Amino acid sequence: MAVPKLEQLSKSVVQGPSLATGAIPTRDWMDIPVVFKEGNYAYPAKKDKVEYLNSQKGLHFPNARVWSPEDDDWKLPENWKEIILSGLKERLEKFRSLKIFMDCCVRCGACADKCHFFLGTGDPKNMPVLRAELLRSVYRNDFTLAGKIMGKMAGAREMTVGVLKEWFMYSYQCTECRRCSVFCPYGIDTAEVTMMLRELLHLVGIGINWILEPASNSNRTGNHMGLQPHTFKDNVDFLADDVENLTGIKINHTFNRKGAEVLFITPSADVFAEPGLYTAMGYLLMFEAIGLDYTWSTYASEGGNFGLFTNNETMKKLNAKMYAEAKRLGVKYIIGGECGHMWRVLHQYMDTMNGPADFLEVPVSPITGTVFNNAASTKMIHISEFTADLIKHGKLKLDKSRNSHVKATYHDSCNPARAMGLMDEPRFILDHVVDWVEMPENTIREQTFCCGSGTGLNTDEIMELRMRSGLPRANAVKYVQEKKGVNMLSCVCAIDRATLTSLMNYWNPDVRVCGVSELVGNALVIDGETRGDLEDGLRTML
């Protein structure tokens, strides 16, 4: 579907009616059914992908079928309602957090205008409070005394096919970025509500292809892209050759090497698509510069985890390969690359899901001797922590002027910022490698605005929605573009590198997107290099 022209869309966001109602709402939200049409939903998961996932040990993706959101009949299993309600019951018992989030919201509305999807669509059901209410209303009806007795008066409603369709619409118009949670006086994690909605929908065979295909690829080949071991190796080799051609530095990288000190894991998009591959070239160059004893893995060849966007079991299974590979290779610890949601999984869940990793050691930088006690339990550190520490100890020779073609700003990728508190390290790195400025303070750090396409919503068929929900971020970039001459949006997330590129092409065409490690690679001065004047850094075409 064609995306509207910029002038049209920006006017519509500011002045137009909400996407849901088409006008100022005249009816109660419960009485407004969702309408699916081309462009407002992501394509359903292909039947063979769902069947494949369901056939895998430990995974549960029943009711695979061909269906379309636009059809009235979604071909739900006959006992779908029972499945949903018992699924909800099970989760209320299993996850204390869900029960609390269902009970404690006072509907104060502090979250309402903090959501990029609400800001971009004007759709009341995209207010985080109301998105949660889609589930909470059913919870009240079937699991609380007040709801059972007073029904609608107590904000309760029966689970119907219409409600189910509403769940599908709005759990896939949330990127689980958790900006709303920052402002919630109770600390309700609305991302977890979305996660539960998606989990419940999977029980009746409702999911989207852009998430389930990468998840099944990752289970099958080790990474979302579906790169088989020989292809993964070829791609990294290819990038290493490019680095050598550009800088004269021969890269001595290895794969699946037992006894290496460090296992390095990054999103597979970094070794497949632009502009992520320049970030990967940055990693290669920096590890070479310091002579790090590390290895890539063709088995644990994905940092990201689309399981996080489906259900707990898938997340756990896909994540398990990291520790399994670290153990097999006998490394001391793991360094992770620039990925966003990967760090929510690693920082908040990995240790309890697949740990304890008592066969690993607390990470120590072999170059500076710094002990990363913050990763004492997970045994995995972020590349930005590692790099910032090197810079702080003067172990990298950097020439900022090699980035003189760049005027950067920094987008805090949602999960590193809000789920692990990684905010100062990337900034410290940028200070040393490039001329850069901050975006307005209500759009950075823990208040960062999402790229608008995270949690597997980075698919082309919902491009208008993506451009709408990305507008708050794009708007902040536009501000520093116009006031400070910014021409590069740096970030530490692979989804960002792909989605912000589309977002910038649409809203701010002269701003490019890069990973922080690319800028490090550009600025690195290495003994024995023969690099000429690389006017576009590692992107220079020879």
Place this chain on the structure above:
Amino acid sequence: MPTLEHNGSSFQVDEDGFLLKGMEEFNQDWIDYVKGVEGISELTDEHNKVIDALQEYYKKNGIAPMVRILSKTTGFPLKRIYELFPSGPGKGACKMAGLPKPTGCV
């Protein structure tokens, strides 16, 4: 899933118009069909070179090549590939060659 007919051949395609069964259903009619939707006026040896390179790579790797690898094996810079296939290497060339669309953080 939609099925479409062209010059007597019928093809099953996904929502994005990619061949559902990939190279299994790929033939000259498919090339001719994509040529039309892509707005390519005449198919040249250069187009064929790109398609052959994509298919050969796919047979070995089960995935489309990195664009830079495609450029290297064909000798065409990215700009030339866009001239040949206006929708680009993914949506244009891969579609014509019967390859699936890559998914993930791309």
